[in-house]
Amino acid sequence: MSAKPWLAHYGEGRPAELTPDHETMLDLFNASVARAPSTEVIRYFDGVLTLAELDRASDALASALLDRGFAAGDRIALYLQNNPAFVIGLVAAWKAGGIAVAINPMNKHRELTYLLADSGASALLCLDDLYADVGRAVVASGGTDVRIVITASALDRQHRIDPRLFAHVTKPVIEDASDLETLIEQYDGRTPPPVAPSPDDVAILTYTSGTTGVPKGALNTHRNLAFNAQTYRDWMALTPDDRILGVAPLFHITGLVGHVGVALLLPAPLILAHRFHPGVVLDAIREHRPTFTVAAITVFISLADQPDATADDFASLTIAYSGGAPIAPAVRNRIAAATGLNIHNIYGLTETNSPSHGVPYGASAPVDPTSGALSIGVPVFNTDVRVLGEDGEEVPVGEVGEFAIRGPQVVPGYWNKPDATAESIPGGELRTGDVGFMDSDGWFYLVDRKKDMINAAGYKVWPREVEDVLYTHPAVREAAVVGVPDEYRGETVKAFVSLRPGSSATPEELVEYCRANMAAYKYPRTVELVDDLPKTTTGKILRRELRSSR
Structure with missing residues (x-):
């Protein structure tokens, strides 16, 4: 069964294949710094960080890490919300020759201990309140390899403090950890020795529970991340004139690629607001007028349901995509009526570094007449998708089976889990655990998770x-x-x-x-x-x- 009929729907003259400009995230970042150093790359409430400032801050942090014994191949865990510190830490990890580990800030003692131990992280960059509440006890327990602890505040890099998020937040002095902003100041002007990661080197570990419930660290390589950052750019026709609303968590693959990766690539401003609070995000939309976002459909529902929201508030968001969960046609229509947003579907997994499928920008996703399901789109650039039956063989067009995906965005495996890799990614083809079908025109429809x-x-x-x-x-x-x-x-x-x-x-x-x-x-x-x-x-x-x- 071929997935190629979708070409007719993508638009005449648009490429079927993507030839990447960059194969590593560090090359991608360095090229943007050289091209547009004064571009604002982060807007955090009333704080602004340009590419040149991000370059300088990440140089300083990388130098500080190396001085403290961090070495090539080491891991630094990022236990943060949607703050500038996340982006600074991510780029610094690459400049130090290391690997970042993305950790959900909702994780508690047991979960954090497991992730730090499993990844073998030697450094931890976390919010100061998370360190006080969870991280300190985990590090002190001796169950991990962490020997470098750096804390950041949610108040860093902003001046106008929003009481809805920060009414009771202060910046404490933490005696048993280094402060990120202090380190950046101390090492300002220092540059780490140059590194040249291979496209196949791991850039970040993102943990997914998958179908077994056992956390597995997906090996998101530089090539994986760089390819799909460029997929977002070209699939959605994004340019440096766009502004990105960063509502997906940055520890999640959607936030990593669809927010951070795209902002570093274009380059373009990434608008961050610590964590999702619908009223705060609505104000950020009004102030910064973003043009693009990708978020779970529940985010759009929450924003549309704000009592003071109007269609004018969302007028700048001309490119809006939703992933992470299926969209009911009725929900899409209701959001469009309330906000004027034309929500496009996108589909992907942690193991595909965000998109493997998407509705082409400007197209309208069809609705399957039999099931009433809204299409998740068509395979993105350079991506082949098969629909497999219980016997592992391809099923005919229109029949339901498991999606199996092969492409440059598919991870090579899981961290220290060869058996899980062999089971889920045999021969480099990801068995997703998601079931659906392809129609005769090449549009794909997600039915559900197999286990549900x-x-x-x-x-x-x-x-x-x-x-x-x-x-x-x-x-x-x-x-x-x-x-x-x-x-x-x-x-x-x-x-x-x-x-x-x-x-x-x-x-x-x-x-x-x-x-x-x-x-x-x-x-x-x-x-x-x-x-x-x-x-x-x-x-x-x-x-x-x-x-x-x-």
């Missing part, structure tokens, strides 16, 4: 299809569907629903609505109304938490 399928009396029910129907109800804000035990059917369908502000609906009404709009074996037998659905920091709804509460 519900078996109701022998019938397969995909939660995504039930959720899409629920989203067409005018009172539904968010929905998640899981399987629950049933004495008669073995397993049956349950929906968790949060309602839109000012709307009302009973569980019985929602059950009846679904029953009238889908086959009898698919509709939810029970609906539970909740104020909010549990989500990851990237905005993806956590079905597993709902299963555990059922």
Whole structure:
């Protein structure tokens, strides 16, 4: 089965293949510094960092790390929110010949200990409050190799302090760690010895639990990251005149590539706001007028639901993409009506360094007439996708199977886990665990995760299809569907629903609505109304938490 029919949809004259300008992130960064040193590359509230200033600050940090025994191939963990410190630490890691390790700032003692120990990180750059609450005890426990600790403050690099995020934040003096800004000042003007990483050297480890639940460090290489930063640029027709709204967490692959990588490549300003707070981000949109963003659909829902938001607020965002979770057509249409945003779908994984598929900019994703699913797009540059059945063989066009992806953005494996690599990436082809199909025109549709399928009396029910129907109800804000035990059917369908502000609906009404709009074996037998659905920091709804509460 060929994935090439999509070429007809991408637009006449647009290339099928991408020839990268840069093969390493450090080459990409250095080229931008040489080309446009005065370009603003970070806007953090009222603080600004130019490329030249980022270059100088990362030189200073890299020099400080090397002075403290950091060596080529060593790992530095970045335990931060969406702050300038993350970008400074990332570039400094490369200049010191090292590897960054991206860590979710929501992780607690057990999780941080595992990630630091598994990665073998010798250095830790973290927010001062995270160090006080979690990091200090982890380092002191002796269960990791960390010997260099550097802290940063959420207040660094800004002057106008937003009370919604920082009302109780102060910058303490931490005796058992070095302060990032102090180090940068002490080493200002120092440059580390030049390094030339190979395209196949690891640039950053990003941890994914995958289908087993055991955290695995994906080996995101310089080539992987640089290729897909350029994919974003060319697929979405981005230029240095654009401004990037950085709402995806920077520790997540979407934020790393779709925000940081793109900003360093173009170069263009990356607008950061510490963490996602819809009111704060809405103000940042009004102030900085971003033109491009990529975010989970829940981010767009939250922004659209702000009581004082208007379509004029979003007028500058002419290029808006959503990834991380499927989009129901009804949700896309509702956001468009409230904000004027034309949300394009994008699909990828940690192991594909963000996009493997995307809706071409300016195109309208089709809706499958049978399932009602909105297309996730077509394979991006230089990427081949197969749809495989249970036997590992390709299935015919239109049939559901597992996506298997091969391309220059696919990671070579997992950190110190050869068995997991062999199982998930045999022969360099990623087995995603996501199921869907390709239509006769080459558009791809995501059905669901393999593990989320519900078996109701022998019938397969995909939660995504039930959720899409629920989203067409005018009172539904968010929905998640899981399987629950049933004495008669073995397993049956349950929906968790949060309602839109000012709307009302009973569980019985929602059950009846679904029953009238889908086959009898698919509709939810029970609906539970909740104020909010549990989500990851990237905005993806956590079905597993709902299963555990059922």
